[in-house]
Amino acid sequence: MSAPTPGVPPVEVERLAKTFYDEGRGEVRAVAEVSFACRAGEVFGLLGANGAGKTTTLRMLATILAPTAGSARVMGHDVVDEPEAVRRNLGFYSASTALYPRLTARETLEFFARVNRYPAGAVAARVAELIDRFGIAEYADARVEKLSSGMKQKVSIARTVAHDPPVLIFDEPTVGLDVINALAMQQVIGDLRDEGKAIIFSTHIMSEAERLCDRIAIIHHGKLLATGTLDELRQATGQHYLEDIFVHFVGGVEPMGRARVAAESRRP
């Protein structure tokens, strides 16, 4: 694990771009020159509609997609030149991924700690600590395939932080979760921030971003339209609610997107 360099943010993204080439759609610019930084002890929110380029940006940070242009560094390591070092310092959580069904919760944590090069002698203690912290002792030795979705979610978060990385990426972590589990997830992310982790959190749910993020970046059609704290965004737009701020920046609601944005922004 790399030690943080004073004054250098754990995550730095400069003019990062990604273009896909597709038989049907031709050249698709999924991300166009995105720049931001995420500091230690901060939740940096990437707020955008589906297809805005959030996941592509995060996948470039996690080194599973190669940038077409620009650069990104995690704990000072370049995502192109030192992908293994980047991944060692990174925990990546995505709602679209799954756990190995035939491993137990304990084995899952042990596996991810080891392959992420957590010191071999300390793995057992780390696993015990995670089991205790995330309250999975009761089913630690049950196979993942037997667990409920709430239990799996806890194991998934524990596996993301198994090697205690300084940087965490949560890509739409609450998709498909019920309200209770979604709140629990937000609670965990808040706790990890308090421990000093640099957290990048992507979502298309306004209330979540508003509640959890220290700074928010609005991403639309692959471009970052605005970055700042909620107060800064309010001042810049003269709008109070985040959904209004969002609509302000994206320049109105597209016909197909109107119903979705409206539904998501409805408050309890």
Next chain:
Amino acid sequence: MTHGSGRLDLSILGTLYRYELKMLLRDRRTILIAVVAPLLLFPAIILVMRMAEERNREALEATTFRYAVTGSQAAFARTLIDEALALPPDSTGDDGAAAARFAPGPTGEPDSLLEAGELHLIVEALSAAEYRREREAADTADHAEPAAGGVAVPVLRLLYREDSERSSTAADRLAERLRDVRALRRDRILATRGLPVAPAAVASVEPHNIASAADEGGALLGLFLTPLLVLLLLSGGSIVAVDAITGEKERGTLENLLTTAARRGEIVASKQLAVITVGVAITVINIANLLAYLGIGLIDVPENLAVAVGPVALLVLLLLFLPVAALVSSALLLLSGYAKSYKEYQIYFLPLSMLFLLPAAAAILPDIELRSVVALVPLASVSVAAREVLTGEFDWPFLGLAFVTTSAAALWAARLTSRLLSTERLITAAELERSDLIGGPALFPRHVLRWYAALWGVFIFVSLGMAGVDVRGQAAVNLLGIFLGGSLLILRRYRLDPREALALRRPPAAAWLAVLIGAPSGLMTALGIARLLTTILPVPESMKEAFGRLLLPEDLPIAQVVLFLCVLPGICEEIAFRGVLLHGLSRRLSPVATALVVGLIFAIFHFSLDRLGPTAFLGITLAAVVMITGSIFPAMLWHALNNTITLLSAYYGWWPEGGPPWWAYALSVVGLALAFAILWRTRSPYPGLRRAKRPEAAAAEAAPAAP
């Protein structure tokens, strides 16, 4: 990016491997279907088949075969049949109870009774005259052969139905007994006419097999060992392979694995080890299973079959099959990475298996020897090598070549898998790179090797069908059709500028002088290399003779020979190899690697093992000439001169007996160096060559293409 590079961390590799196996062993249904089911099903199938066979045999034993006798000579036939059925048990091939099991059938129209199964056999007895008339009417080709040796004896024709086992058995048994009766009658006649010895003692022939049972067993096992092992490795390894990448994709666990700190190389190596482990384990289980059935007599062993495999042969076989296991596992993993789902994997698995089983069965082909071009074909080389080892032949250099070619193929497949794990199509829908979409010249460097692999396939296929065609026909098809035609097709397909792709530029004037010095010197140097190689790898005389015949068609005027074997190759082969191929490769590889690969591919196209070294040398030299002069024309002249000198010297017998003296070779090296010195001083480099880069610059450039 540097996903696949770097030293493998054994502890990471161990963890990945351990968990891969752990997850597989916990998949009870897979284990049950893949391992336990065959262990139980195989004997069950054998038992059922044996029971069916036994029942069938019993039913046949209990059958009384019903027959009818027809024709003008029926009375004679009946006497003969009675005599045949009354033969004592020890004089017949069956169990001697035949008399009891043959009985005249019901009366009526015999043909319909046979059709209806009421009769098993009709014995039609014809007089010699009737038979002859029938034969003449049929007007068959064998009409000239007089029936029954021209002697007027009746002919018995047995009419039966091959689709009925009872009918065909009845015909076989009665025919055998009737032949025995005929032999007895003949012997009696010979004895009565005063033959002084027993008829069996006249010109008796006794074949004597001098091969030991072990030799026979080795030859038989050698035919089937490789395809059997490949089949078991494919089916066994597939259990892990399908889950290893395709399964991870379907479950959604692949992205988590790829975002860990494990290197791509470590992931691929661990998965490959798991595939090999399970493939080998299942192979061993199945072979042990087979041996157990042989041991308890569930499967019949051919009589006197024995295989004596000494420790050296066993070690050689193990070494030969190591790269085979690696190749199979790499290919399965590659398939697993390529397939988007289990369903897609299953669709591709059958063609992949065929692709492996065909070369694995090379040993079955008659007259195929390891000391041939087969040594260069991965898997097929091991198949033939294993057969030779099992029959006690150890052709060490070619065994080494078989090992190397198959290992190289395995390494290449593993590398492809490692690269596949770094591609974005694994986790995104977008499958293309920029050049895929835009096409044209940018795409060609990525496709160049597959084009030449396809051209090689066409070349081999066409060559096999042109055994009887003379040099003119061969030149027209190979040079004009495949090399020139293929090159033009590529130029058109990728919209390449012919001037650039074929280096159609005016060379520096001094280059022509260099060619005049370099071509004879290069040829002599190549011959020196060939002589050196021959001391390591002796070429059989039969091979040299065949080559001589090919090169010197005696019935053609020398001018035509020069045109078809020197001028046309100089033009067409240069366009294909130093033109299009070099253009594509030079945009992917460094100049040195480009020259080496061009030379090697050029040599492989020449399809002759003994000329592999010199041809590769010529190919490398010509590639260097093109890259230094920036033009294809000097290489064309060089190539044509090279062939002309070779041909004319053979035609007019210029070569001294036993080859030129060693100092001549040394002189030729000096000449070659001089030619290249001239070329270098007046160089006009090939445009678009990749320069050697500092590592970080190279990595940065490679990054967008290979994440």
